[in-house]
Amino acid sequence: xxxxxxxxxxxxxxxxxxxxxxxxxxxxxxxxxxxxxxxxxxxxxxxxxxxxxxxxxxxxxxxxxxxxxxxxxxxxxxxxxxxxxxxxxxxxxxxxxxxxxxxxxxxxxxxxxxxxxxxxxxxxxxxxxxxxxxxxxxxxxxxxxxxxxxxxxxxxxxxxxxxxxxxxxxxxxxxxxxxxxxxxxxxxxxxxxxxxxxxxxxxxxxxxxxxxxxxxxxxxxxxxxxxxxxxxxxxxxxxxxxxxxxxxxxxxxxxxxxxxxxxxxxxxxxxxxxxxxxxxxxxxxxxxxxxxxxxxxxxxxxxxxxxxxxxxxxxxxxxxxxxxxxxxxxxxxxxxxxxxxxxxxxxxxxxxxxxxxxxxxxxxxxxxxxxxxxxxxxxxxxxxxxxxxxxxxxxxxxxxxxxxxxxxxxxxxxxxxxxxxxxxxxxxxxxxxxxxxxxxxxxxxxxxxxxxxxxxxxxxxxxxxxxxxxxxxxxxxxxxxxxxxxxxxxxxxxxxxxxxxxxxxxxxxxxxxxxxxxxxxxxxxxxxxxxxxxxxxxxxxxxxxxxxxxxxxxxxxxxxxxxxxxxxxxxxxxxxxxxxxxxxxxxxxxxxxxxxxxxxxxxxxxxxxxxxxxxxxxxxxxxxxxxxxxxxxxxxxxxxxxxxxxxxxxxxxxxxxxxxxxxxxxxxxxxxxxxxxxxxxxxxxxxxxxxxxxxxxxxxxxxxxxxxxxxxxxxxxxxxxxxxxxxxxxxxxxxxxxxxxxxxxxxxxxxxxxxxxxxxxxxxxxxxxxxxxxxxxxxxxxxxxxxxxxxxxxxxxxxxxxxxxxxxx
Numbered sequence: 038x039x040x041x042x043x044x045x046x047x048x049x050x051x052x053x054x055x056x057x058x059x060x061x062x063x064x065x066x067x068x069x070x071x072x073x074x075x076x077x078x079x080x081x082x083x084x085x086x087x088x089x090x091x092x093x094x095x096x097x098x099x100x101x102x103x104x105x106x107x108x109x110x111x112x113x114x115x116x117x118x119x120x121x122x123x124x125x126x127x128x129x130x131x132x133x134x135x136x137x138x139x140x141x142x143x144x145x146x147x148x149x150x151x152x153x154x155x156x157x158x159x160x161x162x163x164x165x166x167x168x169x170x171x172x173x174x175x176x177x178x179x180x181x182x183x184x185x186x187x188x189x190x191x192x193x194x195x196x197x198x199x200x201x202x203x204x205x206x207x208x209x210x211x212x213x214x215x216x217x218x219x220x221x222x223x224x225x226x227x228x229x230x231x232x233x234x235x236x237x238x239x240x241x242x243x244x245x246x247x248x249x250x251x252x253x254x255x256x257x258x259x260x261x262x263x264x265x266x267x268x269x270x271x272x273x274x275x276x277x278x279x280x281x282x283x284x285x286x287x288x289x290x291x292x293x294x295x296x297x298x299x300x301x302x303x304x305x306x307x308x309x310x311x312x313x314x315x316x317x318x319x320x321x322x323x324x325x326x327x328x329x330x331x332x333x334x335x336x337x338x339x340x341x342x343x344x345x346x347x348x349x350x351x352x353x354x355x356x357x358x359x360x361x362x363x364x365x366x367x368x369x370x371x372x373x374x375x376x377x378x379x380x381x382x383x384x385x386x387x388x389x390x391x392x393x394x395x396x397x398x399x400x401x402x403x404x405x406x407x408x409x410x411x412x413x414x415x416x417x418x419x420x421x422x423x424x425x426x427x428x429x430x431x432x433x434x435x436x437x438x439x440x441x442x443x444x445x446x447x448x449x450x451x452x453x454x455x456x457x458x459x460x461x462x463x464x465x466x467x468x469x470x471x472x473x474x475x476x477x478x479x480x481x482x483x484x485x486x487x488x489x490x491x492x493x494x495x496x497x498x499x500x501x502x503x504x505x506x507x508x509x510x511x512x513x514x515x516x517x518x519x520x521x522x523x524x525x526x527x528x529x530x531x532x533x534x535x536x537x538x539x540x541x542x543x544x545x546x547x548x549x550x551x552x553x554x555x556x557x558x559x560x561x562x563x564x565x566x567x568x569x570x571x572x573x574x575x576x577x578x579x580x581x582x583x584x585x586x587x588x589x590x591x592x593x594x595x596x597x598x599x600x601x602x603x604x605x606x607x608x609x610x611x612x613x614x615x616x617x618x619x620x621x622x623x624x625x626x627x628x629x630x631x632x633x634x635x636x637x638x639x640x641x642x643x644x645x646x647x648x649x650x651x652x653x654x655x656x657x658x659x660x661x662x663x664x665x666x667x668x669x670x671x672x673x674x675x676x677x678x679x680x681x682x683x684x685x686x687x688x689x690x691x692x693x694x695x696x697x698x699x700x701x702x703x704x705x706x707x708x709x710x711x712x713x714x715x716x717x718x719x720x721x722x723x724x725x726x727x728x729x730x731x732x733x734x735x736x737x738x739x740x741x742x743x744x745x746x747x748x749x750x751x752x753x754x755x756x757x758x759x760x761x762x763x764x765x766x767x768x769x770x771x772x773x774x775x776x777x778x779x780x781x782x783x784x785x786x787x788x789x790x791x792x793x794x795x796x797x798x799x800x801x802x803x804x805x806x807x808x809x810x811x812x813x814x815x816x817x818x819x820x821x822x823x824x825x826x827x828x829x830x831x832x833x834x835x836x837x838x839x840x841x842x843x844x845x846x
Contacts, residue, residue: 039240046409065122066131067096067113076135079113083422086330090271101360110118110151112144114166140249147215147241147261149250149464149508150520158520158574158586159247159651160666160714162187165239166707170280170843171794171811173234175289175313175346177211177260180234183770185714185732186244186666188748191825193344193378194318196229196286198222200824201244202668203710203736203747204257207597207719212251212261213414217482219458220412221439223254224495226826227609228454231371231412232262233350233441235280235293236309239263244714245668246592246649248570249506249522252480253594256647256672266354267418268297268305275299277846286813286837287318287344299506303357307367309608310351317344317376321819321835341831343376343406354416362421371682377444377609379827405611409668410442428465435461441748444609451608452490461481475509480526486598493606496613498532520574520588525567528595532562533535535637562602562618566595566644587651594645596676600703601642606685610701610826613685617642617676617703644706646673663717668710673706676746680781699781707739728755735777745779748772748824749787763797775823785828788820806844813837 068079075096082089083100092098109121116135122442145152145161154163162184164172174180178189178197188200189686201209207223211230221228234240240262247259277759278295293311317340349372356365417435424431440456464478480502487497504526511519574588596617603614615621656663684697712734719727733750737743775788792813799806814820817836821828 044557054243059198063099063101063129064109064131065097065099065129065670066133068092068098068113068133068135069096070116070135070137070513074112076116076543079111079116079135081111083109089269090273093273099273110144111182121582145241145825146239146263147212147243147247147259150474150510155657156518156576158576158588158653159516159572159590160186160244160653160664160668162242162244163239164241167796167807168351169234169237169240170807171796171809173237175315175348177230177232177234177240178264179772181240181242181260183768184242184718185730185819186662186712186734187242188751188824189822189832190226190746191822191833192226192827193376193831194315195340195344195346195378196222196227198226198230199242199258199260200748201242201258201260202670202712203744205824207600210251210255210259214263214267214416214418215261215434215462216347216416216460217254217438217458218262219414219436219456219460219484220359220440221454221456221486222596224454225607225610227377227607228442229373229375229408229410230351231410231414233311233371234262235291235311235313236295236350236352237262237264237393243702244572244666245588245651245670246572246590246647248526248568248590248592248594249508249524249560249572250480252482252502252504252524253526253528253568253570253592254597256592256594256645264309264352265295265297265307265369266309266352266369267416268300268307268354268356269358269365270297270305271300271303271358271361272297272305273299278844280841280843282839282841283835284315284839286834287315289313289346289839293483303359305356305358307354308352311349313348315344315346317341319835320832321814321817323819323832337365339835341378344378344831346373346375348373348375356418360422362419364419365417367416369414369416370412371414371448374409377406377408379611379830405448406444408442408444408486408609410440412438427470428467432464432466432467433461435581446608449489452488452493455485455487455489457485464665472511473509474511475507475685476676477507478505480504480506494607495599495616496532496535498530498602500531500598501529516578518576518578520572520576522570522572524570527565527567529565530562530595530598530601532598534561535602535604553705562639564595564601564639566593568593568595569642582656582661584655584657586653586655588649588653590647590649590651592647592649594647596642596645596703600676602811603703608696611698612701613698613720614678615700615702617705619702621681621700621702642676643674645675647671658759660720661718666714666716668712668714670737672708672710674705676703676705677708678702679704680745707740708736708744710734710736724759726757726759728757729753731815737777743777743779743782746780746824747775747777748822749775749785762799763795765795766793768792772820783829785823788818789816790820791815804844804846806842807845809839809841811839811841813839 055231055566068076070076077094079092080089081098081100090098090100109123111119111133113135117340119135145154154161172180176197178199182189182200186202189197190200190205191197198205211218213232218231220231222230243259247255251259276297280293282291291313295309298306320339320341352369354367356363383408415437419433421431438458443453444451460482462480464476466476468643482502484500488495504524506524508522513519570592572590576584576586578584601616601618603616609613618637618639618641620638651666651668678701681700681702683700685700714732721727730754736747750773755766755768757766769791771789772787775785794811797808814836820833
């Protein structure tokens with residue numbers, strides 16, 4: 038009784054709603070299939086609400102009503118979604134029948150308007166359920182790399198981020214439950230993302246500009262990882278889930294556990310934890326040397342040095358919800374010690390070869406290069422439903438992230454990265470006005486970033502962003518829906534102390550200036566940018582099974598602090614990085630290395646301006662489903678990292694000597710991207726399924742030349758067999774040769790990968806288990822990823838067999 042009084046008091050304080058029990062309306066019902074059998078774990082929620090309930094094993098659910106019962110959404114895996122129009126006089130209980138379907142209509146949370154994946158005016162990929170669990174890998178890039186239009190940056194298995202249509206880094210926003218992960222993964226390809234696929238409920242990828250809700254950092258797309266750390270499901274019973282795995286290619290052992298408690302008096306609790314340990318991964322035997330592919334590093338014992346991982350994470354969250362709203366809080370801690378593969382250095386007087394290996398290979402521990410990373414993250418969510426007339430909901434998301442990692446070389450700390458970030462988003466969803474329904478809101482983010490140490494390559498900086506936005510849609514006819522959006526964003530970068538110029542820049546053939554100074558003339562940097570983004574989209578459902586969508590987007594992006602102000606040795610990538618605000622001038626050669634000087638010019642840079650068009654055809658009928666996209670994106674003032682072909686001078690760092698490193702300079706030029714994405718699935722019979730997919734991105738400079746590290750064309754197919762309690766899928770993917778190269782870039786040969794996965798399902802009264810076996814690169818093919826910054830040093834893994842079991846109690 039005391040708990041009920043407390044819950045009622047909290048309701049009155051937080052939501053200012055009546056607490057009398059007789060005013061609370063409860064809707065009960067049952068979900069069944071066309072044969073009358075119950076549908077287990079069907080998701081039930083009201084339009085505009087983010088918390089939901091699921092049906093029990095007998096198909097029953099119970100959900101508290103609200104003052105305006107307008108739409109009830111029901112979805113379940115392998116069934117068609119259903120929307121019911123209700124009234125205040127809706128009788129309880131209700132009975133709902135769902136129809137079988139091979140097409141999943143998953144709600145895309147990152148869309149902002151509760152749309153399903155089939156209703157989006159822009160391309161979207163959604164991974165969830167069994168498909169997500171099967172594809173989950175230690176890194177986000179490797180988890181998503183087989184999806185149309187998405188590749189992996191592949192800095193070895195330890196750090197791989199998604200590459201969307203040839204764009205990555207600061208142009209692809211990585212979010213967790215709608216808010217930035219706030220790690221250092223957008224600074225360089227060697228920094229791991231802090232999201233964990235194994236504990237995710239759903240991963241969404243918006244391809245193309247998604248800046249309206251997420252800011253200019255999403256000019257190339259958004260990857261939103263959704264978990265249940267702030268519980269949104271009003272559960273009727275406590276669930277415990279676990280997943281354990283062993284992978285042969287790296288001796289990986291992984292265990293993940295999730296606990297979601299039964300909802301009591303509106304309170305729900307979530308706890309999850311995981312542990313992953315791997316050794317250096319195995320590499321197939323290399324075929325005969327191909328001079329076009331550059332110099333390749335020899336790998337002792339056919340393993341990639343410094344490709345091991347030791348990662349642990351624990352998260353806990355609590356929420357309280359009723360028919361008027363939700364409030365929740367979570368805290369999470371992640372720690373990881375991971376190797377940095379592909380590292381090349383030369384120490385004076387130690388007998389190293391050109392790739393940093395000692396002749397006798399008897400000091401491996403001394404040569405270990407690794408990062409020690411930790412992150413603590415706090416998240417808050419609060420929602421009000423129908424707070425005032427005219428508004429369906431008000432939603433608040435906030436986070437604080439404390440991130441740090443230190444890079445070690447030869448047992449000594451080199452650079453320590455720290456990133457403190459505050460972010461919040463406040464949105465309101467309004468009722469339909471003159472046919473228009475949508476959301477509007479504001480978004481704020483502040484990031485304090487620093488890199489301290491002898492090998493820091495970018496100065497400490499503070500970045501702040503304020504924005505207001507609106508996203509609206511209107512059904513022009515029963516078949517035609519229009520969507521419009523706009524965002525205005527104010528960004529500011531402050532660097533109170535620039536890095537002192539280091540010796541030994543290379544020269545740029547395009548610059549014919551001369552400069553007599555050894556250091557930059559400016560001591561600090563501060564710059565504000567105002568970015569405007571807008572979009573328009575149409576979705577035309579011209580038959581029940583087919584639709585066409587077209588979207589236009591204009592997006593502006595201000596370059597990141599690292600793109601602007603880098604100036605030094607980036608030890609993990611074995612490069613000398615120079616920011617776009619520095620102009621490199623030539624000088625005479627010294628000590629056998631090309632050299633030069635850089636002039637700081639704070640007005641050298643302009644914001645990027647992207648104009649994007651997407652045309653999408655979707656097919657959805659009984660046995661067929663498919664999607665075909667064509668896109669074109671023209672980006673004025675595109676910032677890219679160019680290999681200048683020059684080297685820095687060798688430098689002393691502590692007790693070791695770094696030989697000259699290739700100079701990578703951030704340059705700006707007009708660029709264009711175009712290509713296609715295709716995916717088709719066909720249910721041949723009740724048991725057999727076929728699939729086909731392909732994608733291609735062409736990226737080049739308007740004035741001539743190609744952009745670096747662009748993934749090649751890919752073609753794939755799969756065959757699946759589904760039995761009553763098991764299924765098996767065989768996949769083949771061909772990656773074509775990439776010979777459209779940037780300056781000083783080497784060709785990457787084409788290759789074909791074969792994979793297989795088998796799952797066996799055990800359903801007991803008290804638990805459900807899945808036993809699975811997964812084989813990748815079955816033919817042990819030697820291959821390199823062209824999108825990888827260290828493709829020559831880090832080939833793709835060899836044949837791998839994964840064994841695992843996951844279950845739910």
